[in-house]
Amino acid sequence: MSMHDLTAANALMTSRANEILRQRAASLAQAPVDEDSGESTGLLKFRLGLEWYAVPISGVREIHNEYVVTRIPRVPDSVLGVINVRGEIVSVTDLATLIRVPSRSELDIDGQLPSAIIVANDECVSALVVDEIGDIIEVAHGAIEPPLSTLDKAQAEYMAGSVYIDGLLIGVVNIDKILEPIGESRDGRAS
Amino acid sequence: MVEFDRSAFIAKFQEEATDLLQRLNEGIITLEAEPGNRPLIDQWLRDAHTLKGSSRMVGLIEISDIAHRMEDIMVKVRDGEMPYTPDMTDSFFEALDAVVFLAENAGKPAASEFDIDDLTSRLAGLAATGVPQAASVAEPPQEASASASEASAPSAAEPATPAAAPQTSASSEAVQHDEATDEDDIHSDDDDAASVGESSSSAEAQPARQGEKSQMKTQATVRIKTSQVDRLLNLVSEVVISQIKDEQRVRDLRMAAGLSVEMQQLWSRIRSTMSMLPIDEQNMLDADMRIFDDLLGSQRRSLVSIAKAYADDTSRTSAVVGDLQEQAMELRMLPVSTVFNSFPRAMRDLARQYKKDVELIIEGGDTELDKKVLEEINDPLVHIMRNAVDHGIEPAAERVAAGKPAAGTIKLSARQEGDHIVIEVSDDGAGIDPARVKAAAVRKGYLTESEAKSMSDREARYLIFEKGFSTAAIITEISGRGVGMDVVREFVVERLKGSLDVDSELGQGTRFRLTIPLTLAIIRALLLRVSGQTFALPTSSVEETARVEPSEIIKVEGHEVIRRQRRTIPLVPLRDILGLDAIEQDSEGGKIPVATLAFSGHRLGLIVDAFVGEQQIVIKTLGTHLKRVDNVAGVTILGAGEVVPILSVPDLMANGRQLTGARMRRTGQVKEKQAGPRKILICEDSFTTRELERSIFEAAGYDVETATDGAMGLARLREGLNPDAVVTDVQMPNMTGFELTKAIKSDETLAHIPVIIVTSLERDEEKAEGINAGADAYITKSVFNQDTLLETVERLIR
Numbered sequence: 001m002s003m004h005d006l007t008a009a010n011a012l013m014t015s016r017a018n019e020i021l022r023q024r025a026a027s028l029a030q031a032p033v034d035e036d037s038g039e040s041t042g043l044l045k046f047r048l049g050l051e052w053y054a055v056p057i058s059g060v061r062e063i064h065n066e067y068v069v070t071r072i073p074r075v076p077d078s079v080l081g082v083i084n085v086r087g088e089i090v091s092v093t094d095l096a097t098l099i100r101v102p103s104r105s106e107l108d109i110d111g112q113l114p115s116a117i118i119v120a121n122d123e124c125v126s127a128l129v130v131d132e133i134g135d136i137i138e139v140a141h142g143a144i145e146p147p148l149s150t151l152d153k154a155q156a157e158y159m160a161g162s163v164y165i166d167g168l169l170i171g172v173v174n175i176d177k178i179l180e181p182i183g184e185s186r187d188g189r190a191s
Numbered sequence: 192m193v194e195f196d197r198s199a200f201i202a203k204f205q206e207e208a209t210d211l212l213q214r215l216n217e218g219i220i221t222l223e224a225e226p227g228n229r230p231l232i233d234q235w236l237r238d239a240h241t242l243k244g245s246s247r248m249v250g251l252i253e254i255s256d257i258a259h260r261m262e263d264i265m266v267k268v269r270d271g272e273m274p275y276t277p278d279m280t281d282s283f284f285e286a287l288d289a290v291v292f293l294a295e296n297a298g299k300p301a302a303s304e305f306d307i308d309d310l311t312s313r314l315a316g317l318a319a320t321g322v323p324q325a326a327s328v329a330e331p332p333q334e335a336s337a338s339a340s341e342a343s344a345p346s347a348a349e350p351a352t353p354a355a356a357p358q359t360s361a362s363s364e365a366v367q368h369d370e371a372t373d374e375d376d377i378h379s380d381d382d383d384a385a386s387v388g389e390s391s392s393s394a395e396a397q398p399a400r401q402g403e404k405s406q407m408k409t410q411a412t413v414r415i416k417t418s419q420v421d422r423l424l425n426l427v428s429e430v431v432i433s434q435i436k437d438e439q440r441v442r443d444l445r446m447a448a449g450l451s452v453e454m455q456q457l458w459s460r461i462r463s464t465m466s467m468l469p470i471d472e473q474n475m476l477d478a479d480m481r482i483f484d485d486l487l488g489s490q491r492r493s494l495v496s497i498a499k500a501y502a503d504d505t506s507r508t509s510a511v512v513g514d515l516q517e518q519a520m521e522l523r524m525l526p527v528s529t530v531f532n533s534f535p536r537a538m539r540d541l542a543r544q545y546k547k548d549v550e551l552i553i554e555g556g557d558t559e560l561d562k563k564v565l566e567e568i569n570d571p572l573v574h575i576m577r578n579a580v581d582h583g584i585e586p587a588a589e590r591v592a593a594g595k596p597a598a599g600t601i602k603l604s605a606r607q608e609g610d611h612i613v614i615e616v617s618d619d620g621a622g623i624d625p626a627r628v629k630a631a632a633v634r635k636g637y638l639t640e641s642e643a644k645s646m647s648d649r650e651a652r653y654l655i656f657e658k659g660f661s662t663a664a665i666i667t668e669i670s671g672r673g674v675g676m677d678v679v680r681e682f683v684v685e686r687l688k689g690s691l692d693v694d695s696e697l698g699q700g701t702r703f704r705l706t707i708p709l710t711l712a713i714i715r716a717l718l719l720r721v722s723g724q725t726f727a728l729p730t731s732s733v734e735e736t737a738r739v740e741p742s743e744i745i746k747v748e749g750h751e752v753i754r755r756q757r758r759t760i761p762l763v764p765l766r767d768i769l770g771l772d773a774i775e776q777d778s779e780g781g782k783i784p785v786a787t788l789a790f791s792g793h794r795l796g797l798i799v800d801a802f803v804g805e806q807q808i809v810i811k812t813l814g815t816h817l818k819r820v821d822n823v824a825g826v827t828i829l830g831a832g833e834v835v836p837i838l839s840v841p842d843l844m845a846n847g848r849q850l851t852g853a854r855m856r857r858t859g860q861v862k863e864k865q866a867g868p869r870k871i872l873i874c875e876d877s878f879t880t881r882e883l884e885r886s887i888f889e890a891a892g893y894d895v896e897t898a899t900d901g902a903m904g905l906a907r908l909r910e911g912l913n914p915d916a917v918v919t920d921v922q923m924p925n926m927t928g929f930e931l932t933k934a935i936k937s938d939e940t941l942a943h944i945p946v947i948i949v950t951s952l953e954r955d956e957e958k959a960e961g962i963n964a965g966a967d968a969y970i971t972k973s974v975f976n977q978d979t980l981l982e983t984v985e986r987l988i989r
Binding site for chain 1: 425426428429432724769770771811812813814815816817818819820821822823826828832833834835836
């Protein structure tokens with residue numbers, strides 16, 4: 001009996017370890033995609049409301065599920081708060097608010113949120129909340145067109161381009177723009 | 192100013208140089224194996240060039256010279272003018288070692304123990320001939336013979352030790368001009384080795400010993416990027432958190448085992464009762480009951496044994512995790528002397544700058560502190576010491592008259608007290624005069640006369656931490672600008688999560704006391720709840736937590752206050768500062784939880800929903816994306832994995848005071864003045880200066896009135912001109928600027944007008960005369976520029 005329990009505990013630990021290894025493998029597995037992208041670019045599709053968007057795979061660190069957001073007072077509306085990713089504090093960006101797209105998901109703050117794509121550049125890391133995560137698609141460099149001219153200026157800033165695939169026009173987000181640090185200049189000294 | 196800042200820059204240079212030197216050293220090692228590695232040579236040259244430039248910037252000319260010589264050699268190698276020979280390796284290493292030594296001892300007289308000229312001239316020789324002029328005695332012979340400069344092989348091939356020395360003959364000077372005779376070069380090198388060695392009498396022993404030492408050193412230490420250490424610490428704190436969860440689970444498991452024991456006991460009671468029942472029914476159940484009996488027994492045994500094994504394992508792991516955490520923290524600990532060592536030099540510069548005689552005593556340099564804290568602590572300490580030299584230590588004559596030694600003493604000490612480090616900067620100077628501070632505070636509109644009267648001396652001393660406050664009676668270029676103690680204090684509180692206090696006895700001296708946590712990573716914090724969310728507040732700034740009766744809250748002019756220990760403390764709901772929504776909640780018997788913050792001599796009562804408790808927390812930043820958020824200094828992760836924002840005391844204080852209207856009076860005044868354009872009276876006999884000043888003020892939006900001498904200026908004032916400030920020259924016909932100042936300050940209707948003296952009289956006695964006359968600022972023309980002038984005037988017009 002006790003042997004059985006210990007085995008179960010063992011199995012649990014092993015599955016946790018496997019999970020961690022799997023995540024690590026997943027993040028490592030992105031490197032090759034990045035490397036042979038001389039001709040093509042990997043894009044990770046995701047859905048916001050009714051529309052599909054994509055983020056270059058080179059900027060994606062991992063997909064994060066099941067997290068609890070801690071709200072931070074007096075930050076822009078597009079920042080839902082912060083989460084704890086294995087000891088690292090990562091901001092949670094509500095992409096729908098940022099690019100002014102109606103999102104259908106009921107954002108339950110302090111509760112469960114839909115999946116988040118953790119994106120990073122050299123300086124910043126943030127988790128983008130999306131409604132649904134899609135496939136990874138390979139597109140030729142040339143296939144990425146400039147952002148739609150019909151976008152309003154605020155929205156266009158966050159778009160790196162658009163790509164037409166399977167009858168869908170997919171907006172490719174501009175990670176560097178999304179990851180611009182918030183609150184960099186401080187005027188706290190002014191009285 | 193430039194003089195003063197140098198120590199700070201030297202520290203930065205040292206940091207940069209450490210990295211450059213490491214790369215340069217590594218580069219040489221790689222070059223030895225691949226002499227034709229062009230990208231490496233280019234990188235190496237860039238590094239050497241950076242080293243040259245940076246060292247020159249901070250005034251370390253010797254390093255700059257050495258770097259320059261090394262560059263010369265490497266450029267020739269790059270351009271193919273001479274081959275890279277392994278012999279060069281030694282020369283480069285010797286040069287780099289010299290740079291390391293010079294960089295480490297930057298600004299200290301120790302540098303003179305090194306024969307720099309000799310080294311640079313040998314490097315120059317190498318650049319000219321391609322043959323090392325350095326102490327190649329330590330070079331293994333086979334390397335020398337493999338080189339292109341084979342001519343040198345015979346002598347270099349001699350045993351690396353004793354034998355080489357006696358051949359010493361030619362002086363390095365001679366070598367430099369000697370182009371061809373390689374033999375001589377080599378011989379002279381031995382001589383040089385002797386002069387490089389500090390006190391050794393035998394030239395040959397020195398290089399060998401140095402080599403041994405540096406080898407030992409590389410074995411004993413490993414250079415690790417601080418970012419790597421930080422990442423490690425991050426992971427360790429994760430382990431600590433899951434360990435805490437594990438301990439909780441041990442308790443849960445024990446409870447489950449206890450339940451199982453109870454269940455079995457209950458079952459045996461039920462069984463014995465059932466055995467009293469009629470036999471028929473017992474028979475029917477007998478078999479099942481026996482099985483159930485066994486099951487319960489094995490469940491209990493299994494649970495109890497798992498719980499015990501788990502508890503044992505967890506307690507063992509706890510001990511290890513505790514050690515792991517401690518050791519990991521220790522990785523970042525460095526002695527404070529790494530910062531303190533640059534202070535004697537800084538103090539010498541300061542003393543000279545302020546023309547004071549000051550002795551600096553340093554104690555407790557071996558006290559260890561987190562590297563992050565150390566990086567931050569230099570600037571505040573320099574600021575405090577500057578303050579001590581400027582305002583604390585009196586001029587020698589004054590000191591002697593007061594029966595003190597002519598030279599002032601400033602003592603800098605560090606010691607550990609519990610989980611804090613206490614750093615004190617004390618001087619034996621004049622001390623802070625509460626009366627003078629109060630007077631200045633009243634003059635500058637921080638206090639009313641009656642507030643000043645009711646203020647204790649201790650509170651008055653804390654006024655020096657007010658924003659923009661200056662204890663100096665007058666503004667000069669280098670001090671009294673009120674940029675100082677407030678910034679230092681805010682820095683200590685906000686960045687170092689510590690506190691800064693001042694203690695002073697008039698005539699005896701002043702003591703500043705910095706209390707900072709041993710590490711930036713962990714602080715004590717009060718956890719509290721507001722609008723359903725938990726926040727952490729650093730305990731170091733919390734003066735009191737109390738649950739006050741609603742009847743204790745007094746309404747004054749629409750604002751709520753409470754009285755605590757004969758003080759009136761403004762109250763503000765933390766929820767309002769943070770912009771959170773109110774939520775329904777049960778109040779604890781009608782009492783209202785209030786946390787009183789004390790910062791910069793001000794108090795502020797924060798109304799919260801509930802106190803959760805006090806505990807040690809690990810500080811983390813808000814991540815890379817949120818660089819700065821108002822009111823939030825960082826976050827922590829609690830045992831249960833919950834992320835909790837840590838509040839920033841300086842921000843809360845500033846925003847809270849705005850909400851309570853504590854600043855209304857001053858902002859109100861400013862607005863009133865800004866209603867119309869501000870008016871300036873310029874008294875200046877020189878046409879050029881007058882028009883220059885006029886254009887400066889007009890460009891800044893002032894109305895400018897002018898007078899060509901003091902008498903005319905005074906007349907215009909008495910006519911009722913009522914400007915916001917008077918800017919005056921000193922040497923003018925009819926009435927000097929000093930006389931004008933005196934006249935203004937002794938006239939009750941004019942005394943409130945700030946007077947700014949702009950003059951070419953720079954001697955201290957003249958400044959003193961200006962102070963005596965009652966001027967509010969004294970700007971010398973030699974440093975005159977439009978920013979200083981405008982800034983000074985704007986500072987005075989409140």
